[in-house]
Amino acid sequence: MVLAGLASLAITPLMAQKQEEAPEATIKVDVDVVNLFCSVRDKNKAFVKDLDRKEFTVYEDGKAQELRYFTRETDLPLTIGLLVDVSKSQENLIEIEKRAAYQFFQQVLRPKDMAFLVSFGAEAELLQDYTNSARSLQRALNELRLSTSVGGLHPGPVPTSKPRGTILFDTIYLAATEKLRSEVGRKAIVVITDGMDFGSRVRLKEAVDEAQKSDAIIYSIYYYDARAYGFGFGGGSDGDLRRMSEETGGRLFRVDGRNTLELIFKEIQEEMRSQYAIGYTPSNTARDGSFRKVEIKLANKDFRAQARKGYFAPGPGSSN
Numbered sequence: 001m002v003l004a005g006l007a008s009l010a011i012t013p014l015m016a017q018k019q020e021e022a023p024e025a026t027i028k029v030d031v032d033v034v035n036l037f038c039s040v041r042d043k044n045k046a047f048v049k050d051l052d053r054k055e056f057t058v059y060e061d062g063k064a065q066e067l068r069y070f071t072r073e074t075d076l077p078l079t080i081g082l083l084v085d086v087s088k089s090q091e092n093l094i095e096i097e098k099r100a101a102y103q104f105f106q107q108v109l110r111p112k113d114m115a116f117l118v119s120f121g122a123e124a125e126l127l128q129d130y131t132n133s134a135r136s137l138q139r140a141l142n143e144l145r146l147s148t149s150v151g152g153l154h155p156g157p158v159p160t161s162k163p164r165g166t167i168l169f170d171t172i173y174l175a176a177t178e179k180l181r182s183e184v185g186r187k188a189i190v191v192i193t194d195g196m197d198f199g200s201r202v203r204l205k206e207a208v209d210e211a212q213k214s215d216a217i218i219y220s221i222y223y224y225d226a227r228a229y230g231f232g233f234g235g236g237s238d239g240d241l242r243r244m245s246e247e248t249g250g251r252l253f254r255v256d257g258r259n260t261l262e263l264i265f266k267e268i269q270e271e272m273r274s275q276y277a278i279g280y281t282p283s284n285t286a287r288d289g290s291f292r293k294v295e296i297k298l299a300n301k302d303f304r305a306q307a308r309k310g311y312f313a314p315g316p317g318s319s320n
Helices: 088-108 134-141 168-180 204-213 239-248 261-272
Strands: 034-041 056-060 063-065 067-072 078-085 114-120 124-131 186-193 216-222 252-254 276-280 291-298 304-306 310-312
Touching: 034 056, 034 291, 056 067, 056 276, 078 088, 078 168, 088 134, 088 186, 088 261, 114 134, 114 168, 124 134, 124 168, 168 186, 168 204, 168 216, 186 261, 204 216, 204 239, 204 310, 216 239, 216 261, 239 252, 252 261, 291 304
Parallel strands: 078 114, 078 186, 186 216, 216 252
Antiparallel strands: 034 276, 034 304, 056 063, 056 291, 067 276, 114 124, 291 310
């Protein structure tokens, strides 16, 4: 299904295309609990996986919070959305992305995990809806193809007066709202892109806000082909990718001579399996829809916690 824009703008939303039967959910969500997934590294950037609850202090808007639960859990069900940039500038990278992504899915997916695949360029397309099958995902990866605007009226279910470029922010927004908002457990968006956005109808902040509201962590992989820009160098800035990753508790990765796409996928996999699950009931019980800043401090000053920067409180009259 081709996606020309956003459901809020009366354009086809990211709906199920190749739905497969999902395993029964094993996590119940308490709407009054803020859930955080946190990884910890030491001063050598190695993961620290054996910390106790007493090592952590969580602050909301500067006030210490009482933890409701804490687990060193690496096997909580995981939902992954892989978003692959297939704009013209990525043409020479698509085959590499197919192979590396398939290997990633083979290694990371466990019996209760689910994944979906979206390609994006001038349009966003759901190539594979939720599945636990690496083979199904491989078939979908084989469907990755260029998505470019041809100019003039945009070909699609809803015409637009301008040609569109790469709708990175729109795709993040759609993945968060249409696919991940209603899911439970750990949720991650992995996006492979050169960081360029031309034509999105939402701004970066709106995309990040929706990821926050969906409790989704964004892992950005900055990958570009210098030859596509002429002069032997180029690519979009990684600043937007860094922001969306850091604010949601993820990380920015750069593909280069030392860090291949395969190695980066392995690091993402290790990080997702090295997280602590933390929950607390906020002392501020107001349902005002405001953004609450969250900070995790560790007793050991040599350790650094990586988690999302905050969350949106439920709005007035909201049930969640």
